[in-house]
């Protein structure tokens with residue numbers, strides 16, 4: 001028996017074929033065709049799956065189902081609620097894709113929540129039941145898993161960690177969501193660089209970053225690891241914002257493990273330890289016994305989690 005795990009992104013669709021035991025047997029990547037209100041996307045996915053079925057000589061009755069992560073809010077019954085970056089309106093994606101695939105079972109979830117499921121199943125949160133995933137990349141995202149299950153919320157918008165109010169007052173920047181001072185404004189890769197530039201402007205401290213005006217997020221971490229005082233201040237500010245936000249999440253969800261993923265998490269244990277330190281400073285005492293870990297599945301987390309929607 002096999003199943004498919006699909007990570008539907010704004011640029012590419014990753015389609016994984018998994019064994020019943022959860023082993024990734026094969027994966028294919030196709031572009032996400034967003035033209036014509038995204039009306040080709042599901043058909044392209046069906047074509048790829050059908051091709052795979054023929055190619056691998058898979059009997060239809062051996063397919064347990066198709067799991068899919070969607071980059072937008074989705075309700076528990078599989079209804080997509082205006083997935084703007086795909087051009088999609090409101091419809092039941094589980095029913096539609098299942099009908100297109102001749103009745104194969106389809107389960108859908110929000111992509112970030114599905115990635116969290118992937119990390120608890122086969123990644124950095126393996127062996128735990130209660131997890132919070134925080135992804136730090138071009139944006140800040142995440143997901144909450146309690147008792148091994150995604151917490152989707154009433155509109156499928158739970159786990160939107162990036163939009164936790166984090167910065168107040170005049171210093172708050174406008175977030176991509178239109179709100180001011182979201183965690184994403186200081187925790188995304190671009191946010192980290194912007195905040196570090198602000199810090200450089202305010203300070204007279206020497207820093208290697210002053211000789212490199214086009215510095216990247218990685219340059220900041222590299223400088224901090226080398227002992228650059230100002231870069232360390234920037235990383236400490238970041239870790240503080242993250243630790244405070246995670247302490248807030250922990251006060252509500254009491255997780256066993258917090259997994260940090262996304263491109264920024266390549267900074268590794270150096271960043272992880274600082275976030276953990278800030279968390280322990282701000283968390284309610286009874287929620288403190290939390291393991292901090294790095295995500296291990298990278299860009300495959302979404303495919304794994306989508307497969308787990310079916311295999312679970």
Ligand SMILES: [Zn+2]
Pocket residue numbers: 162163175176177178179182184
């Ligand atoms: Zn926001």
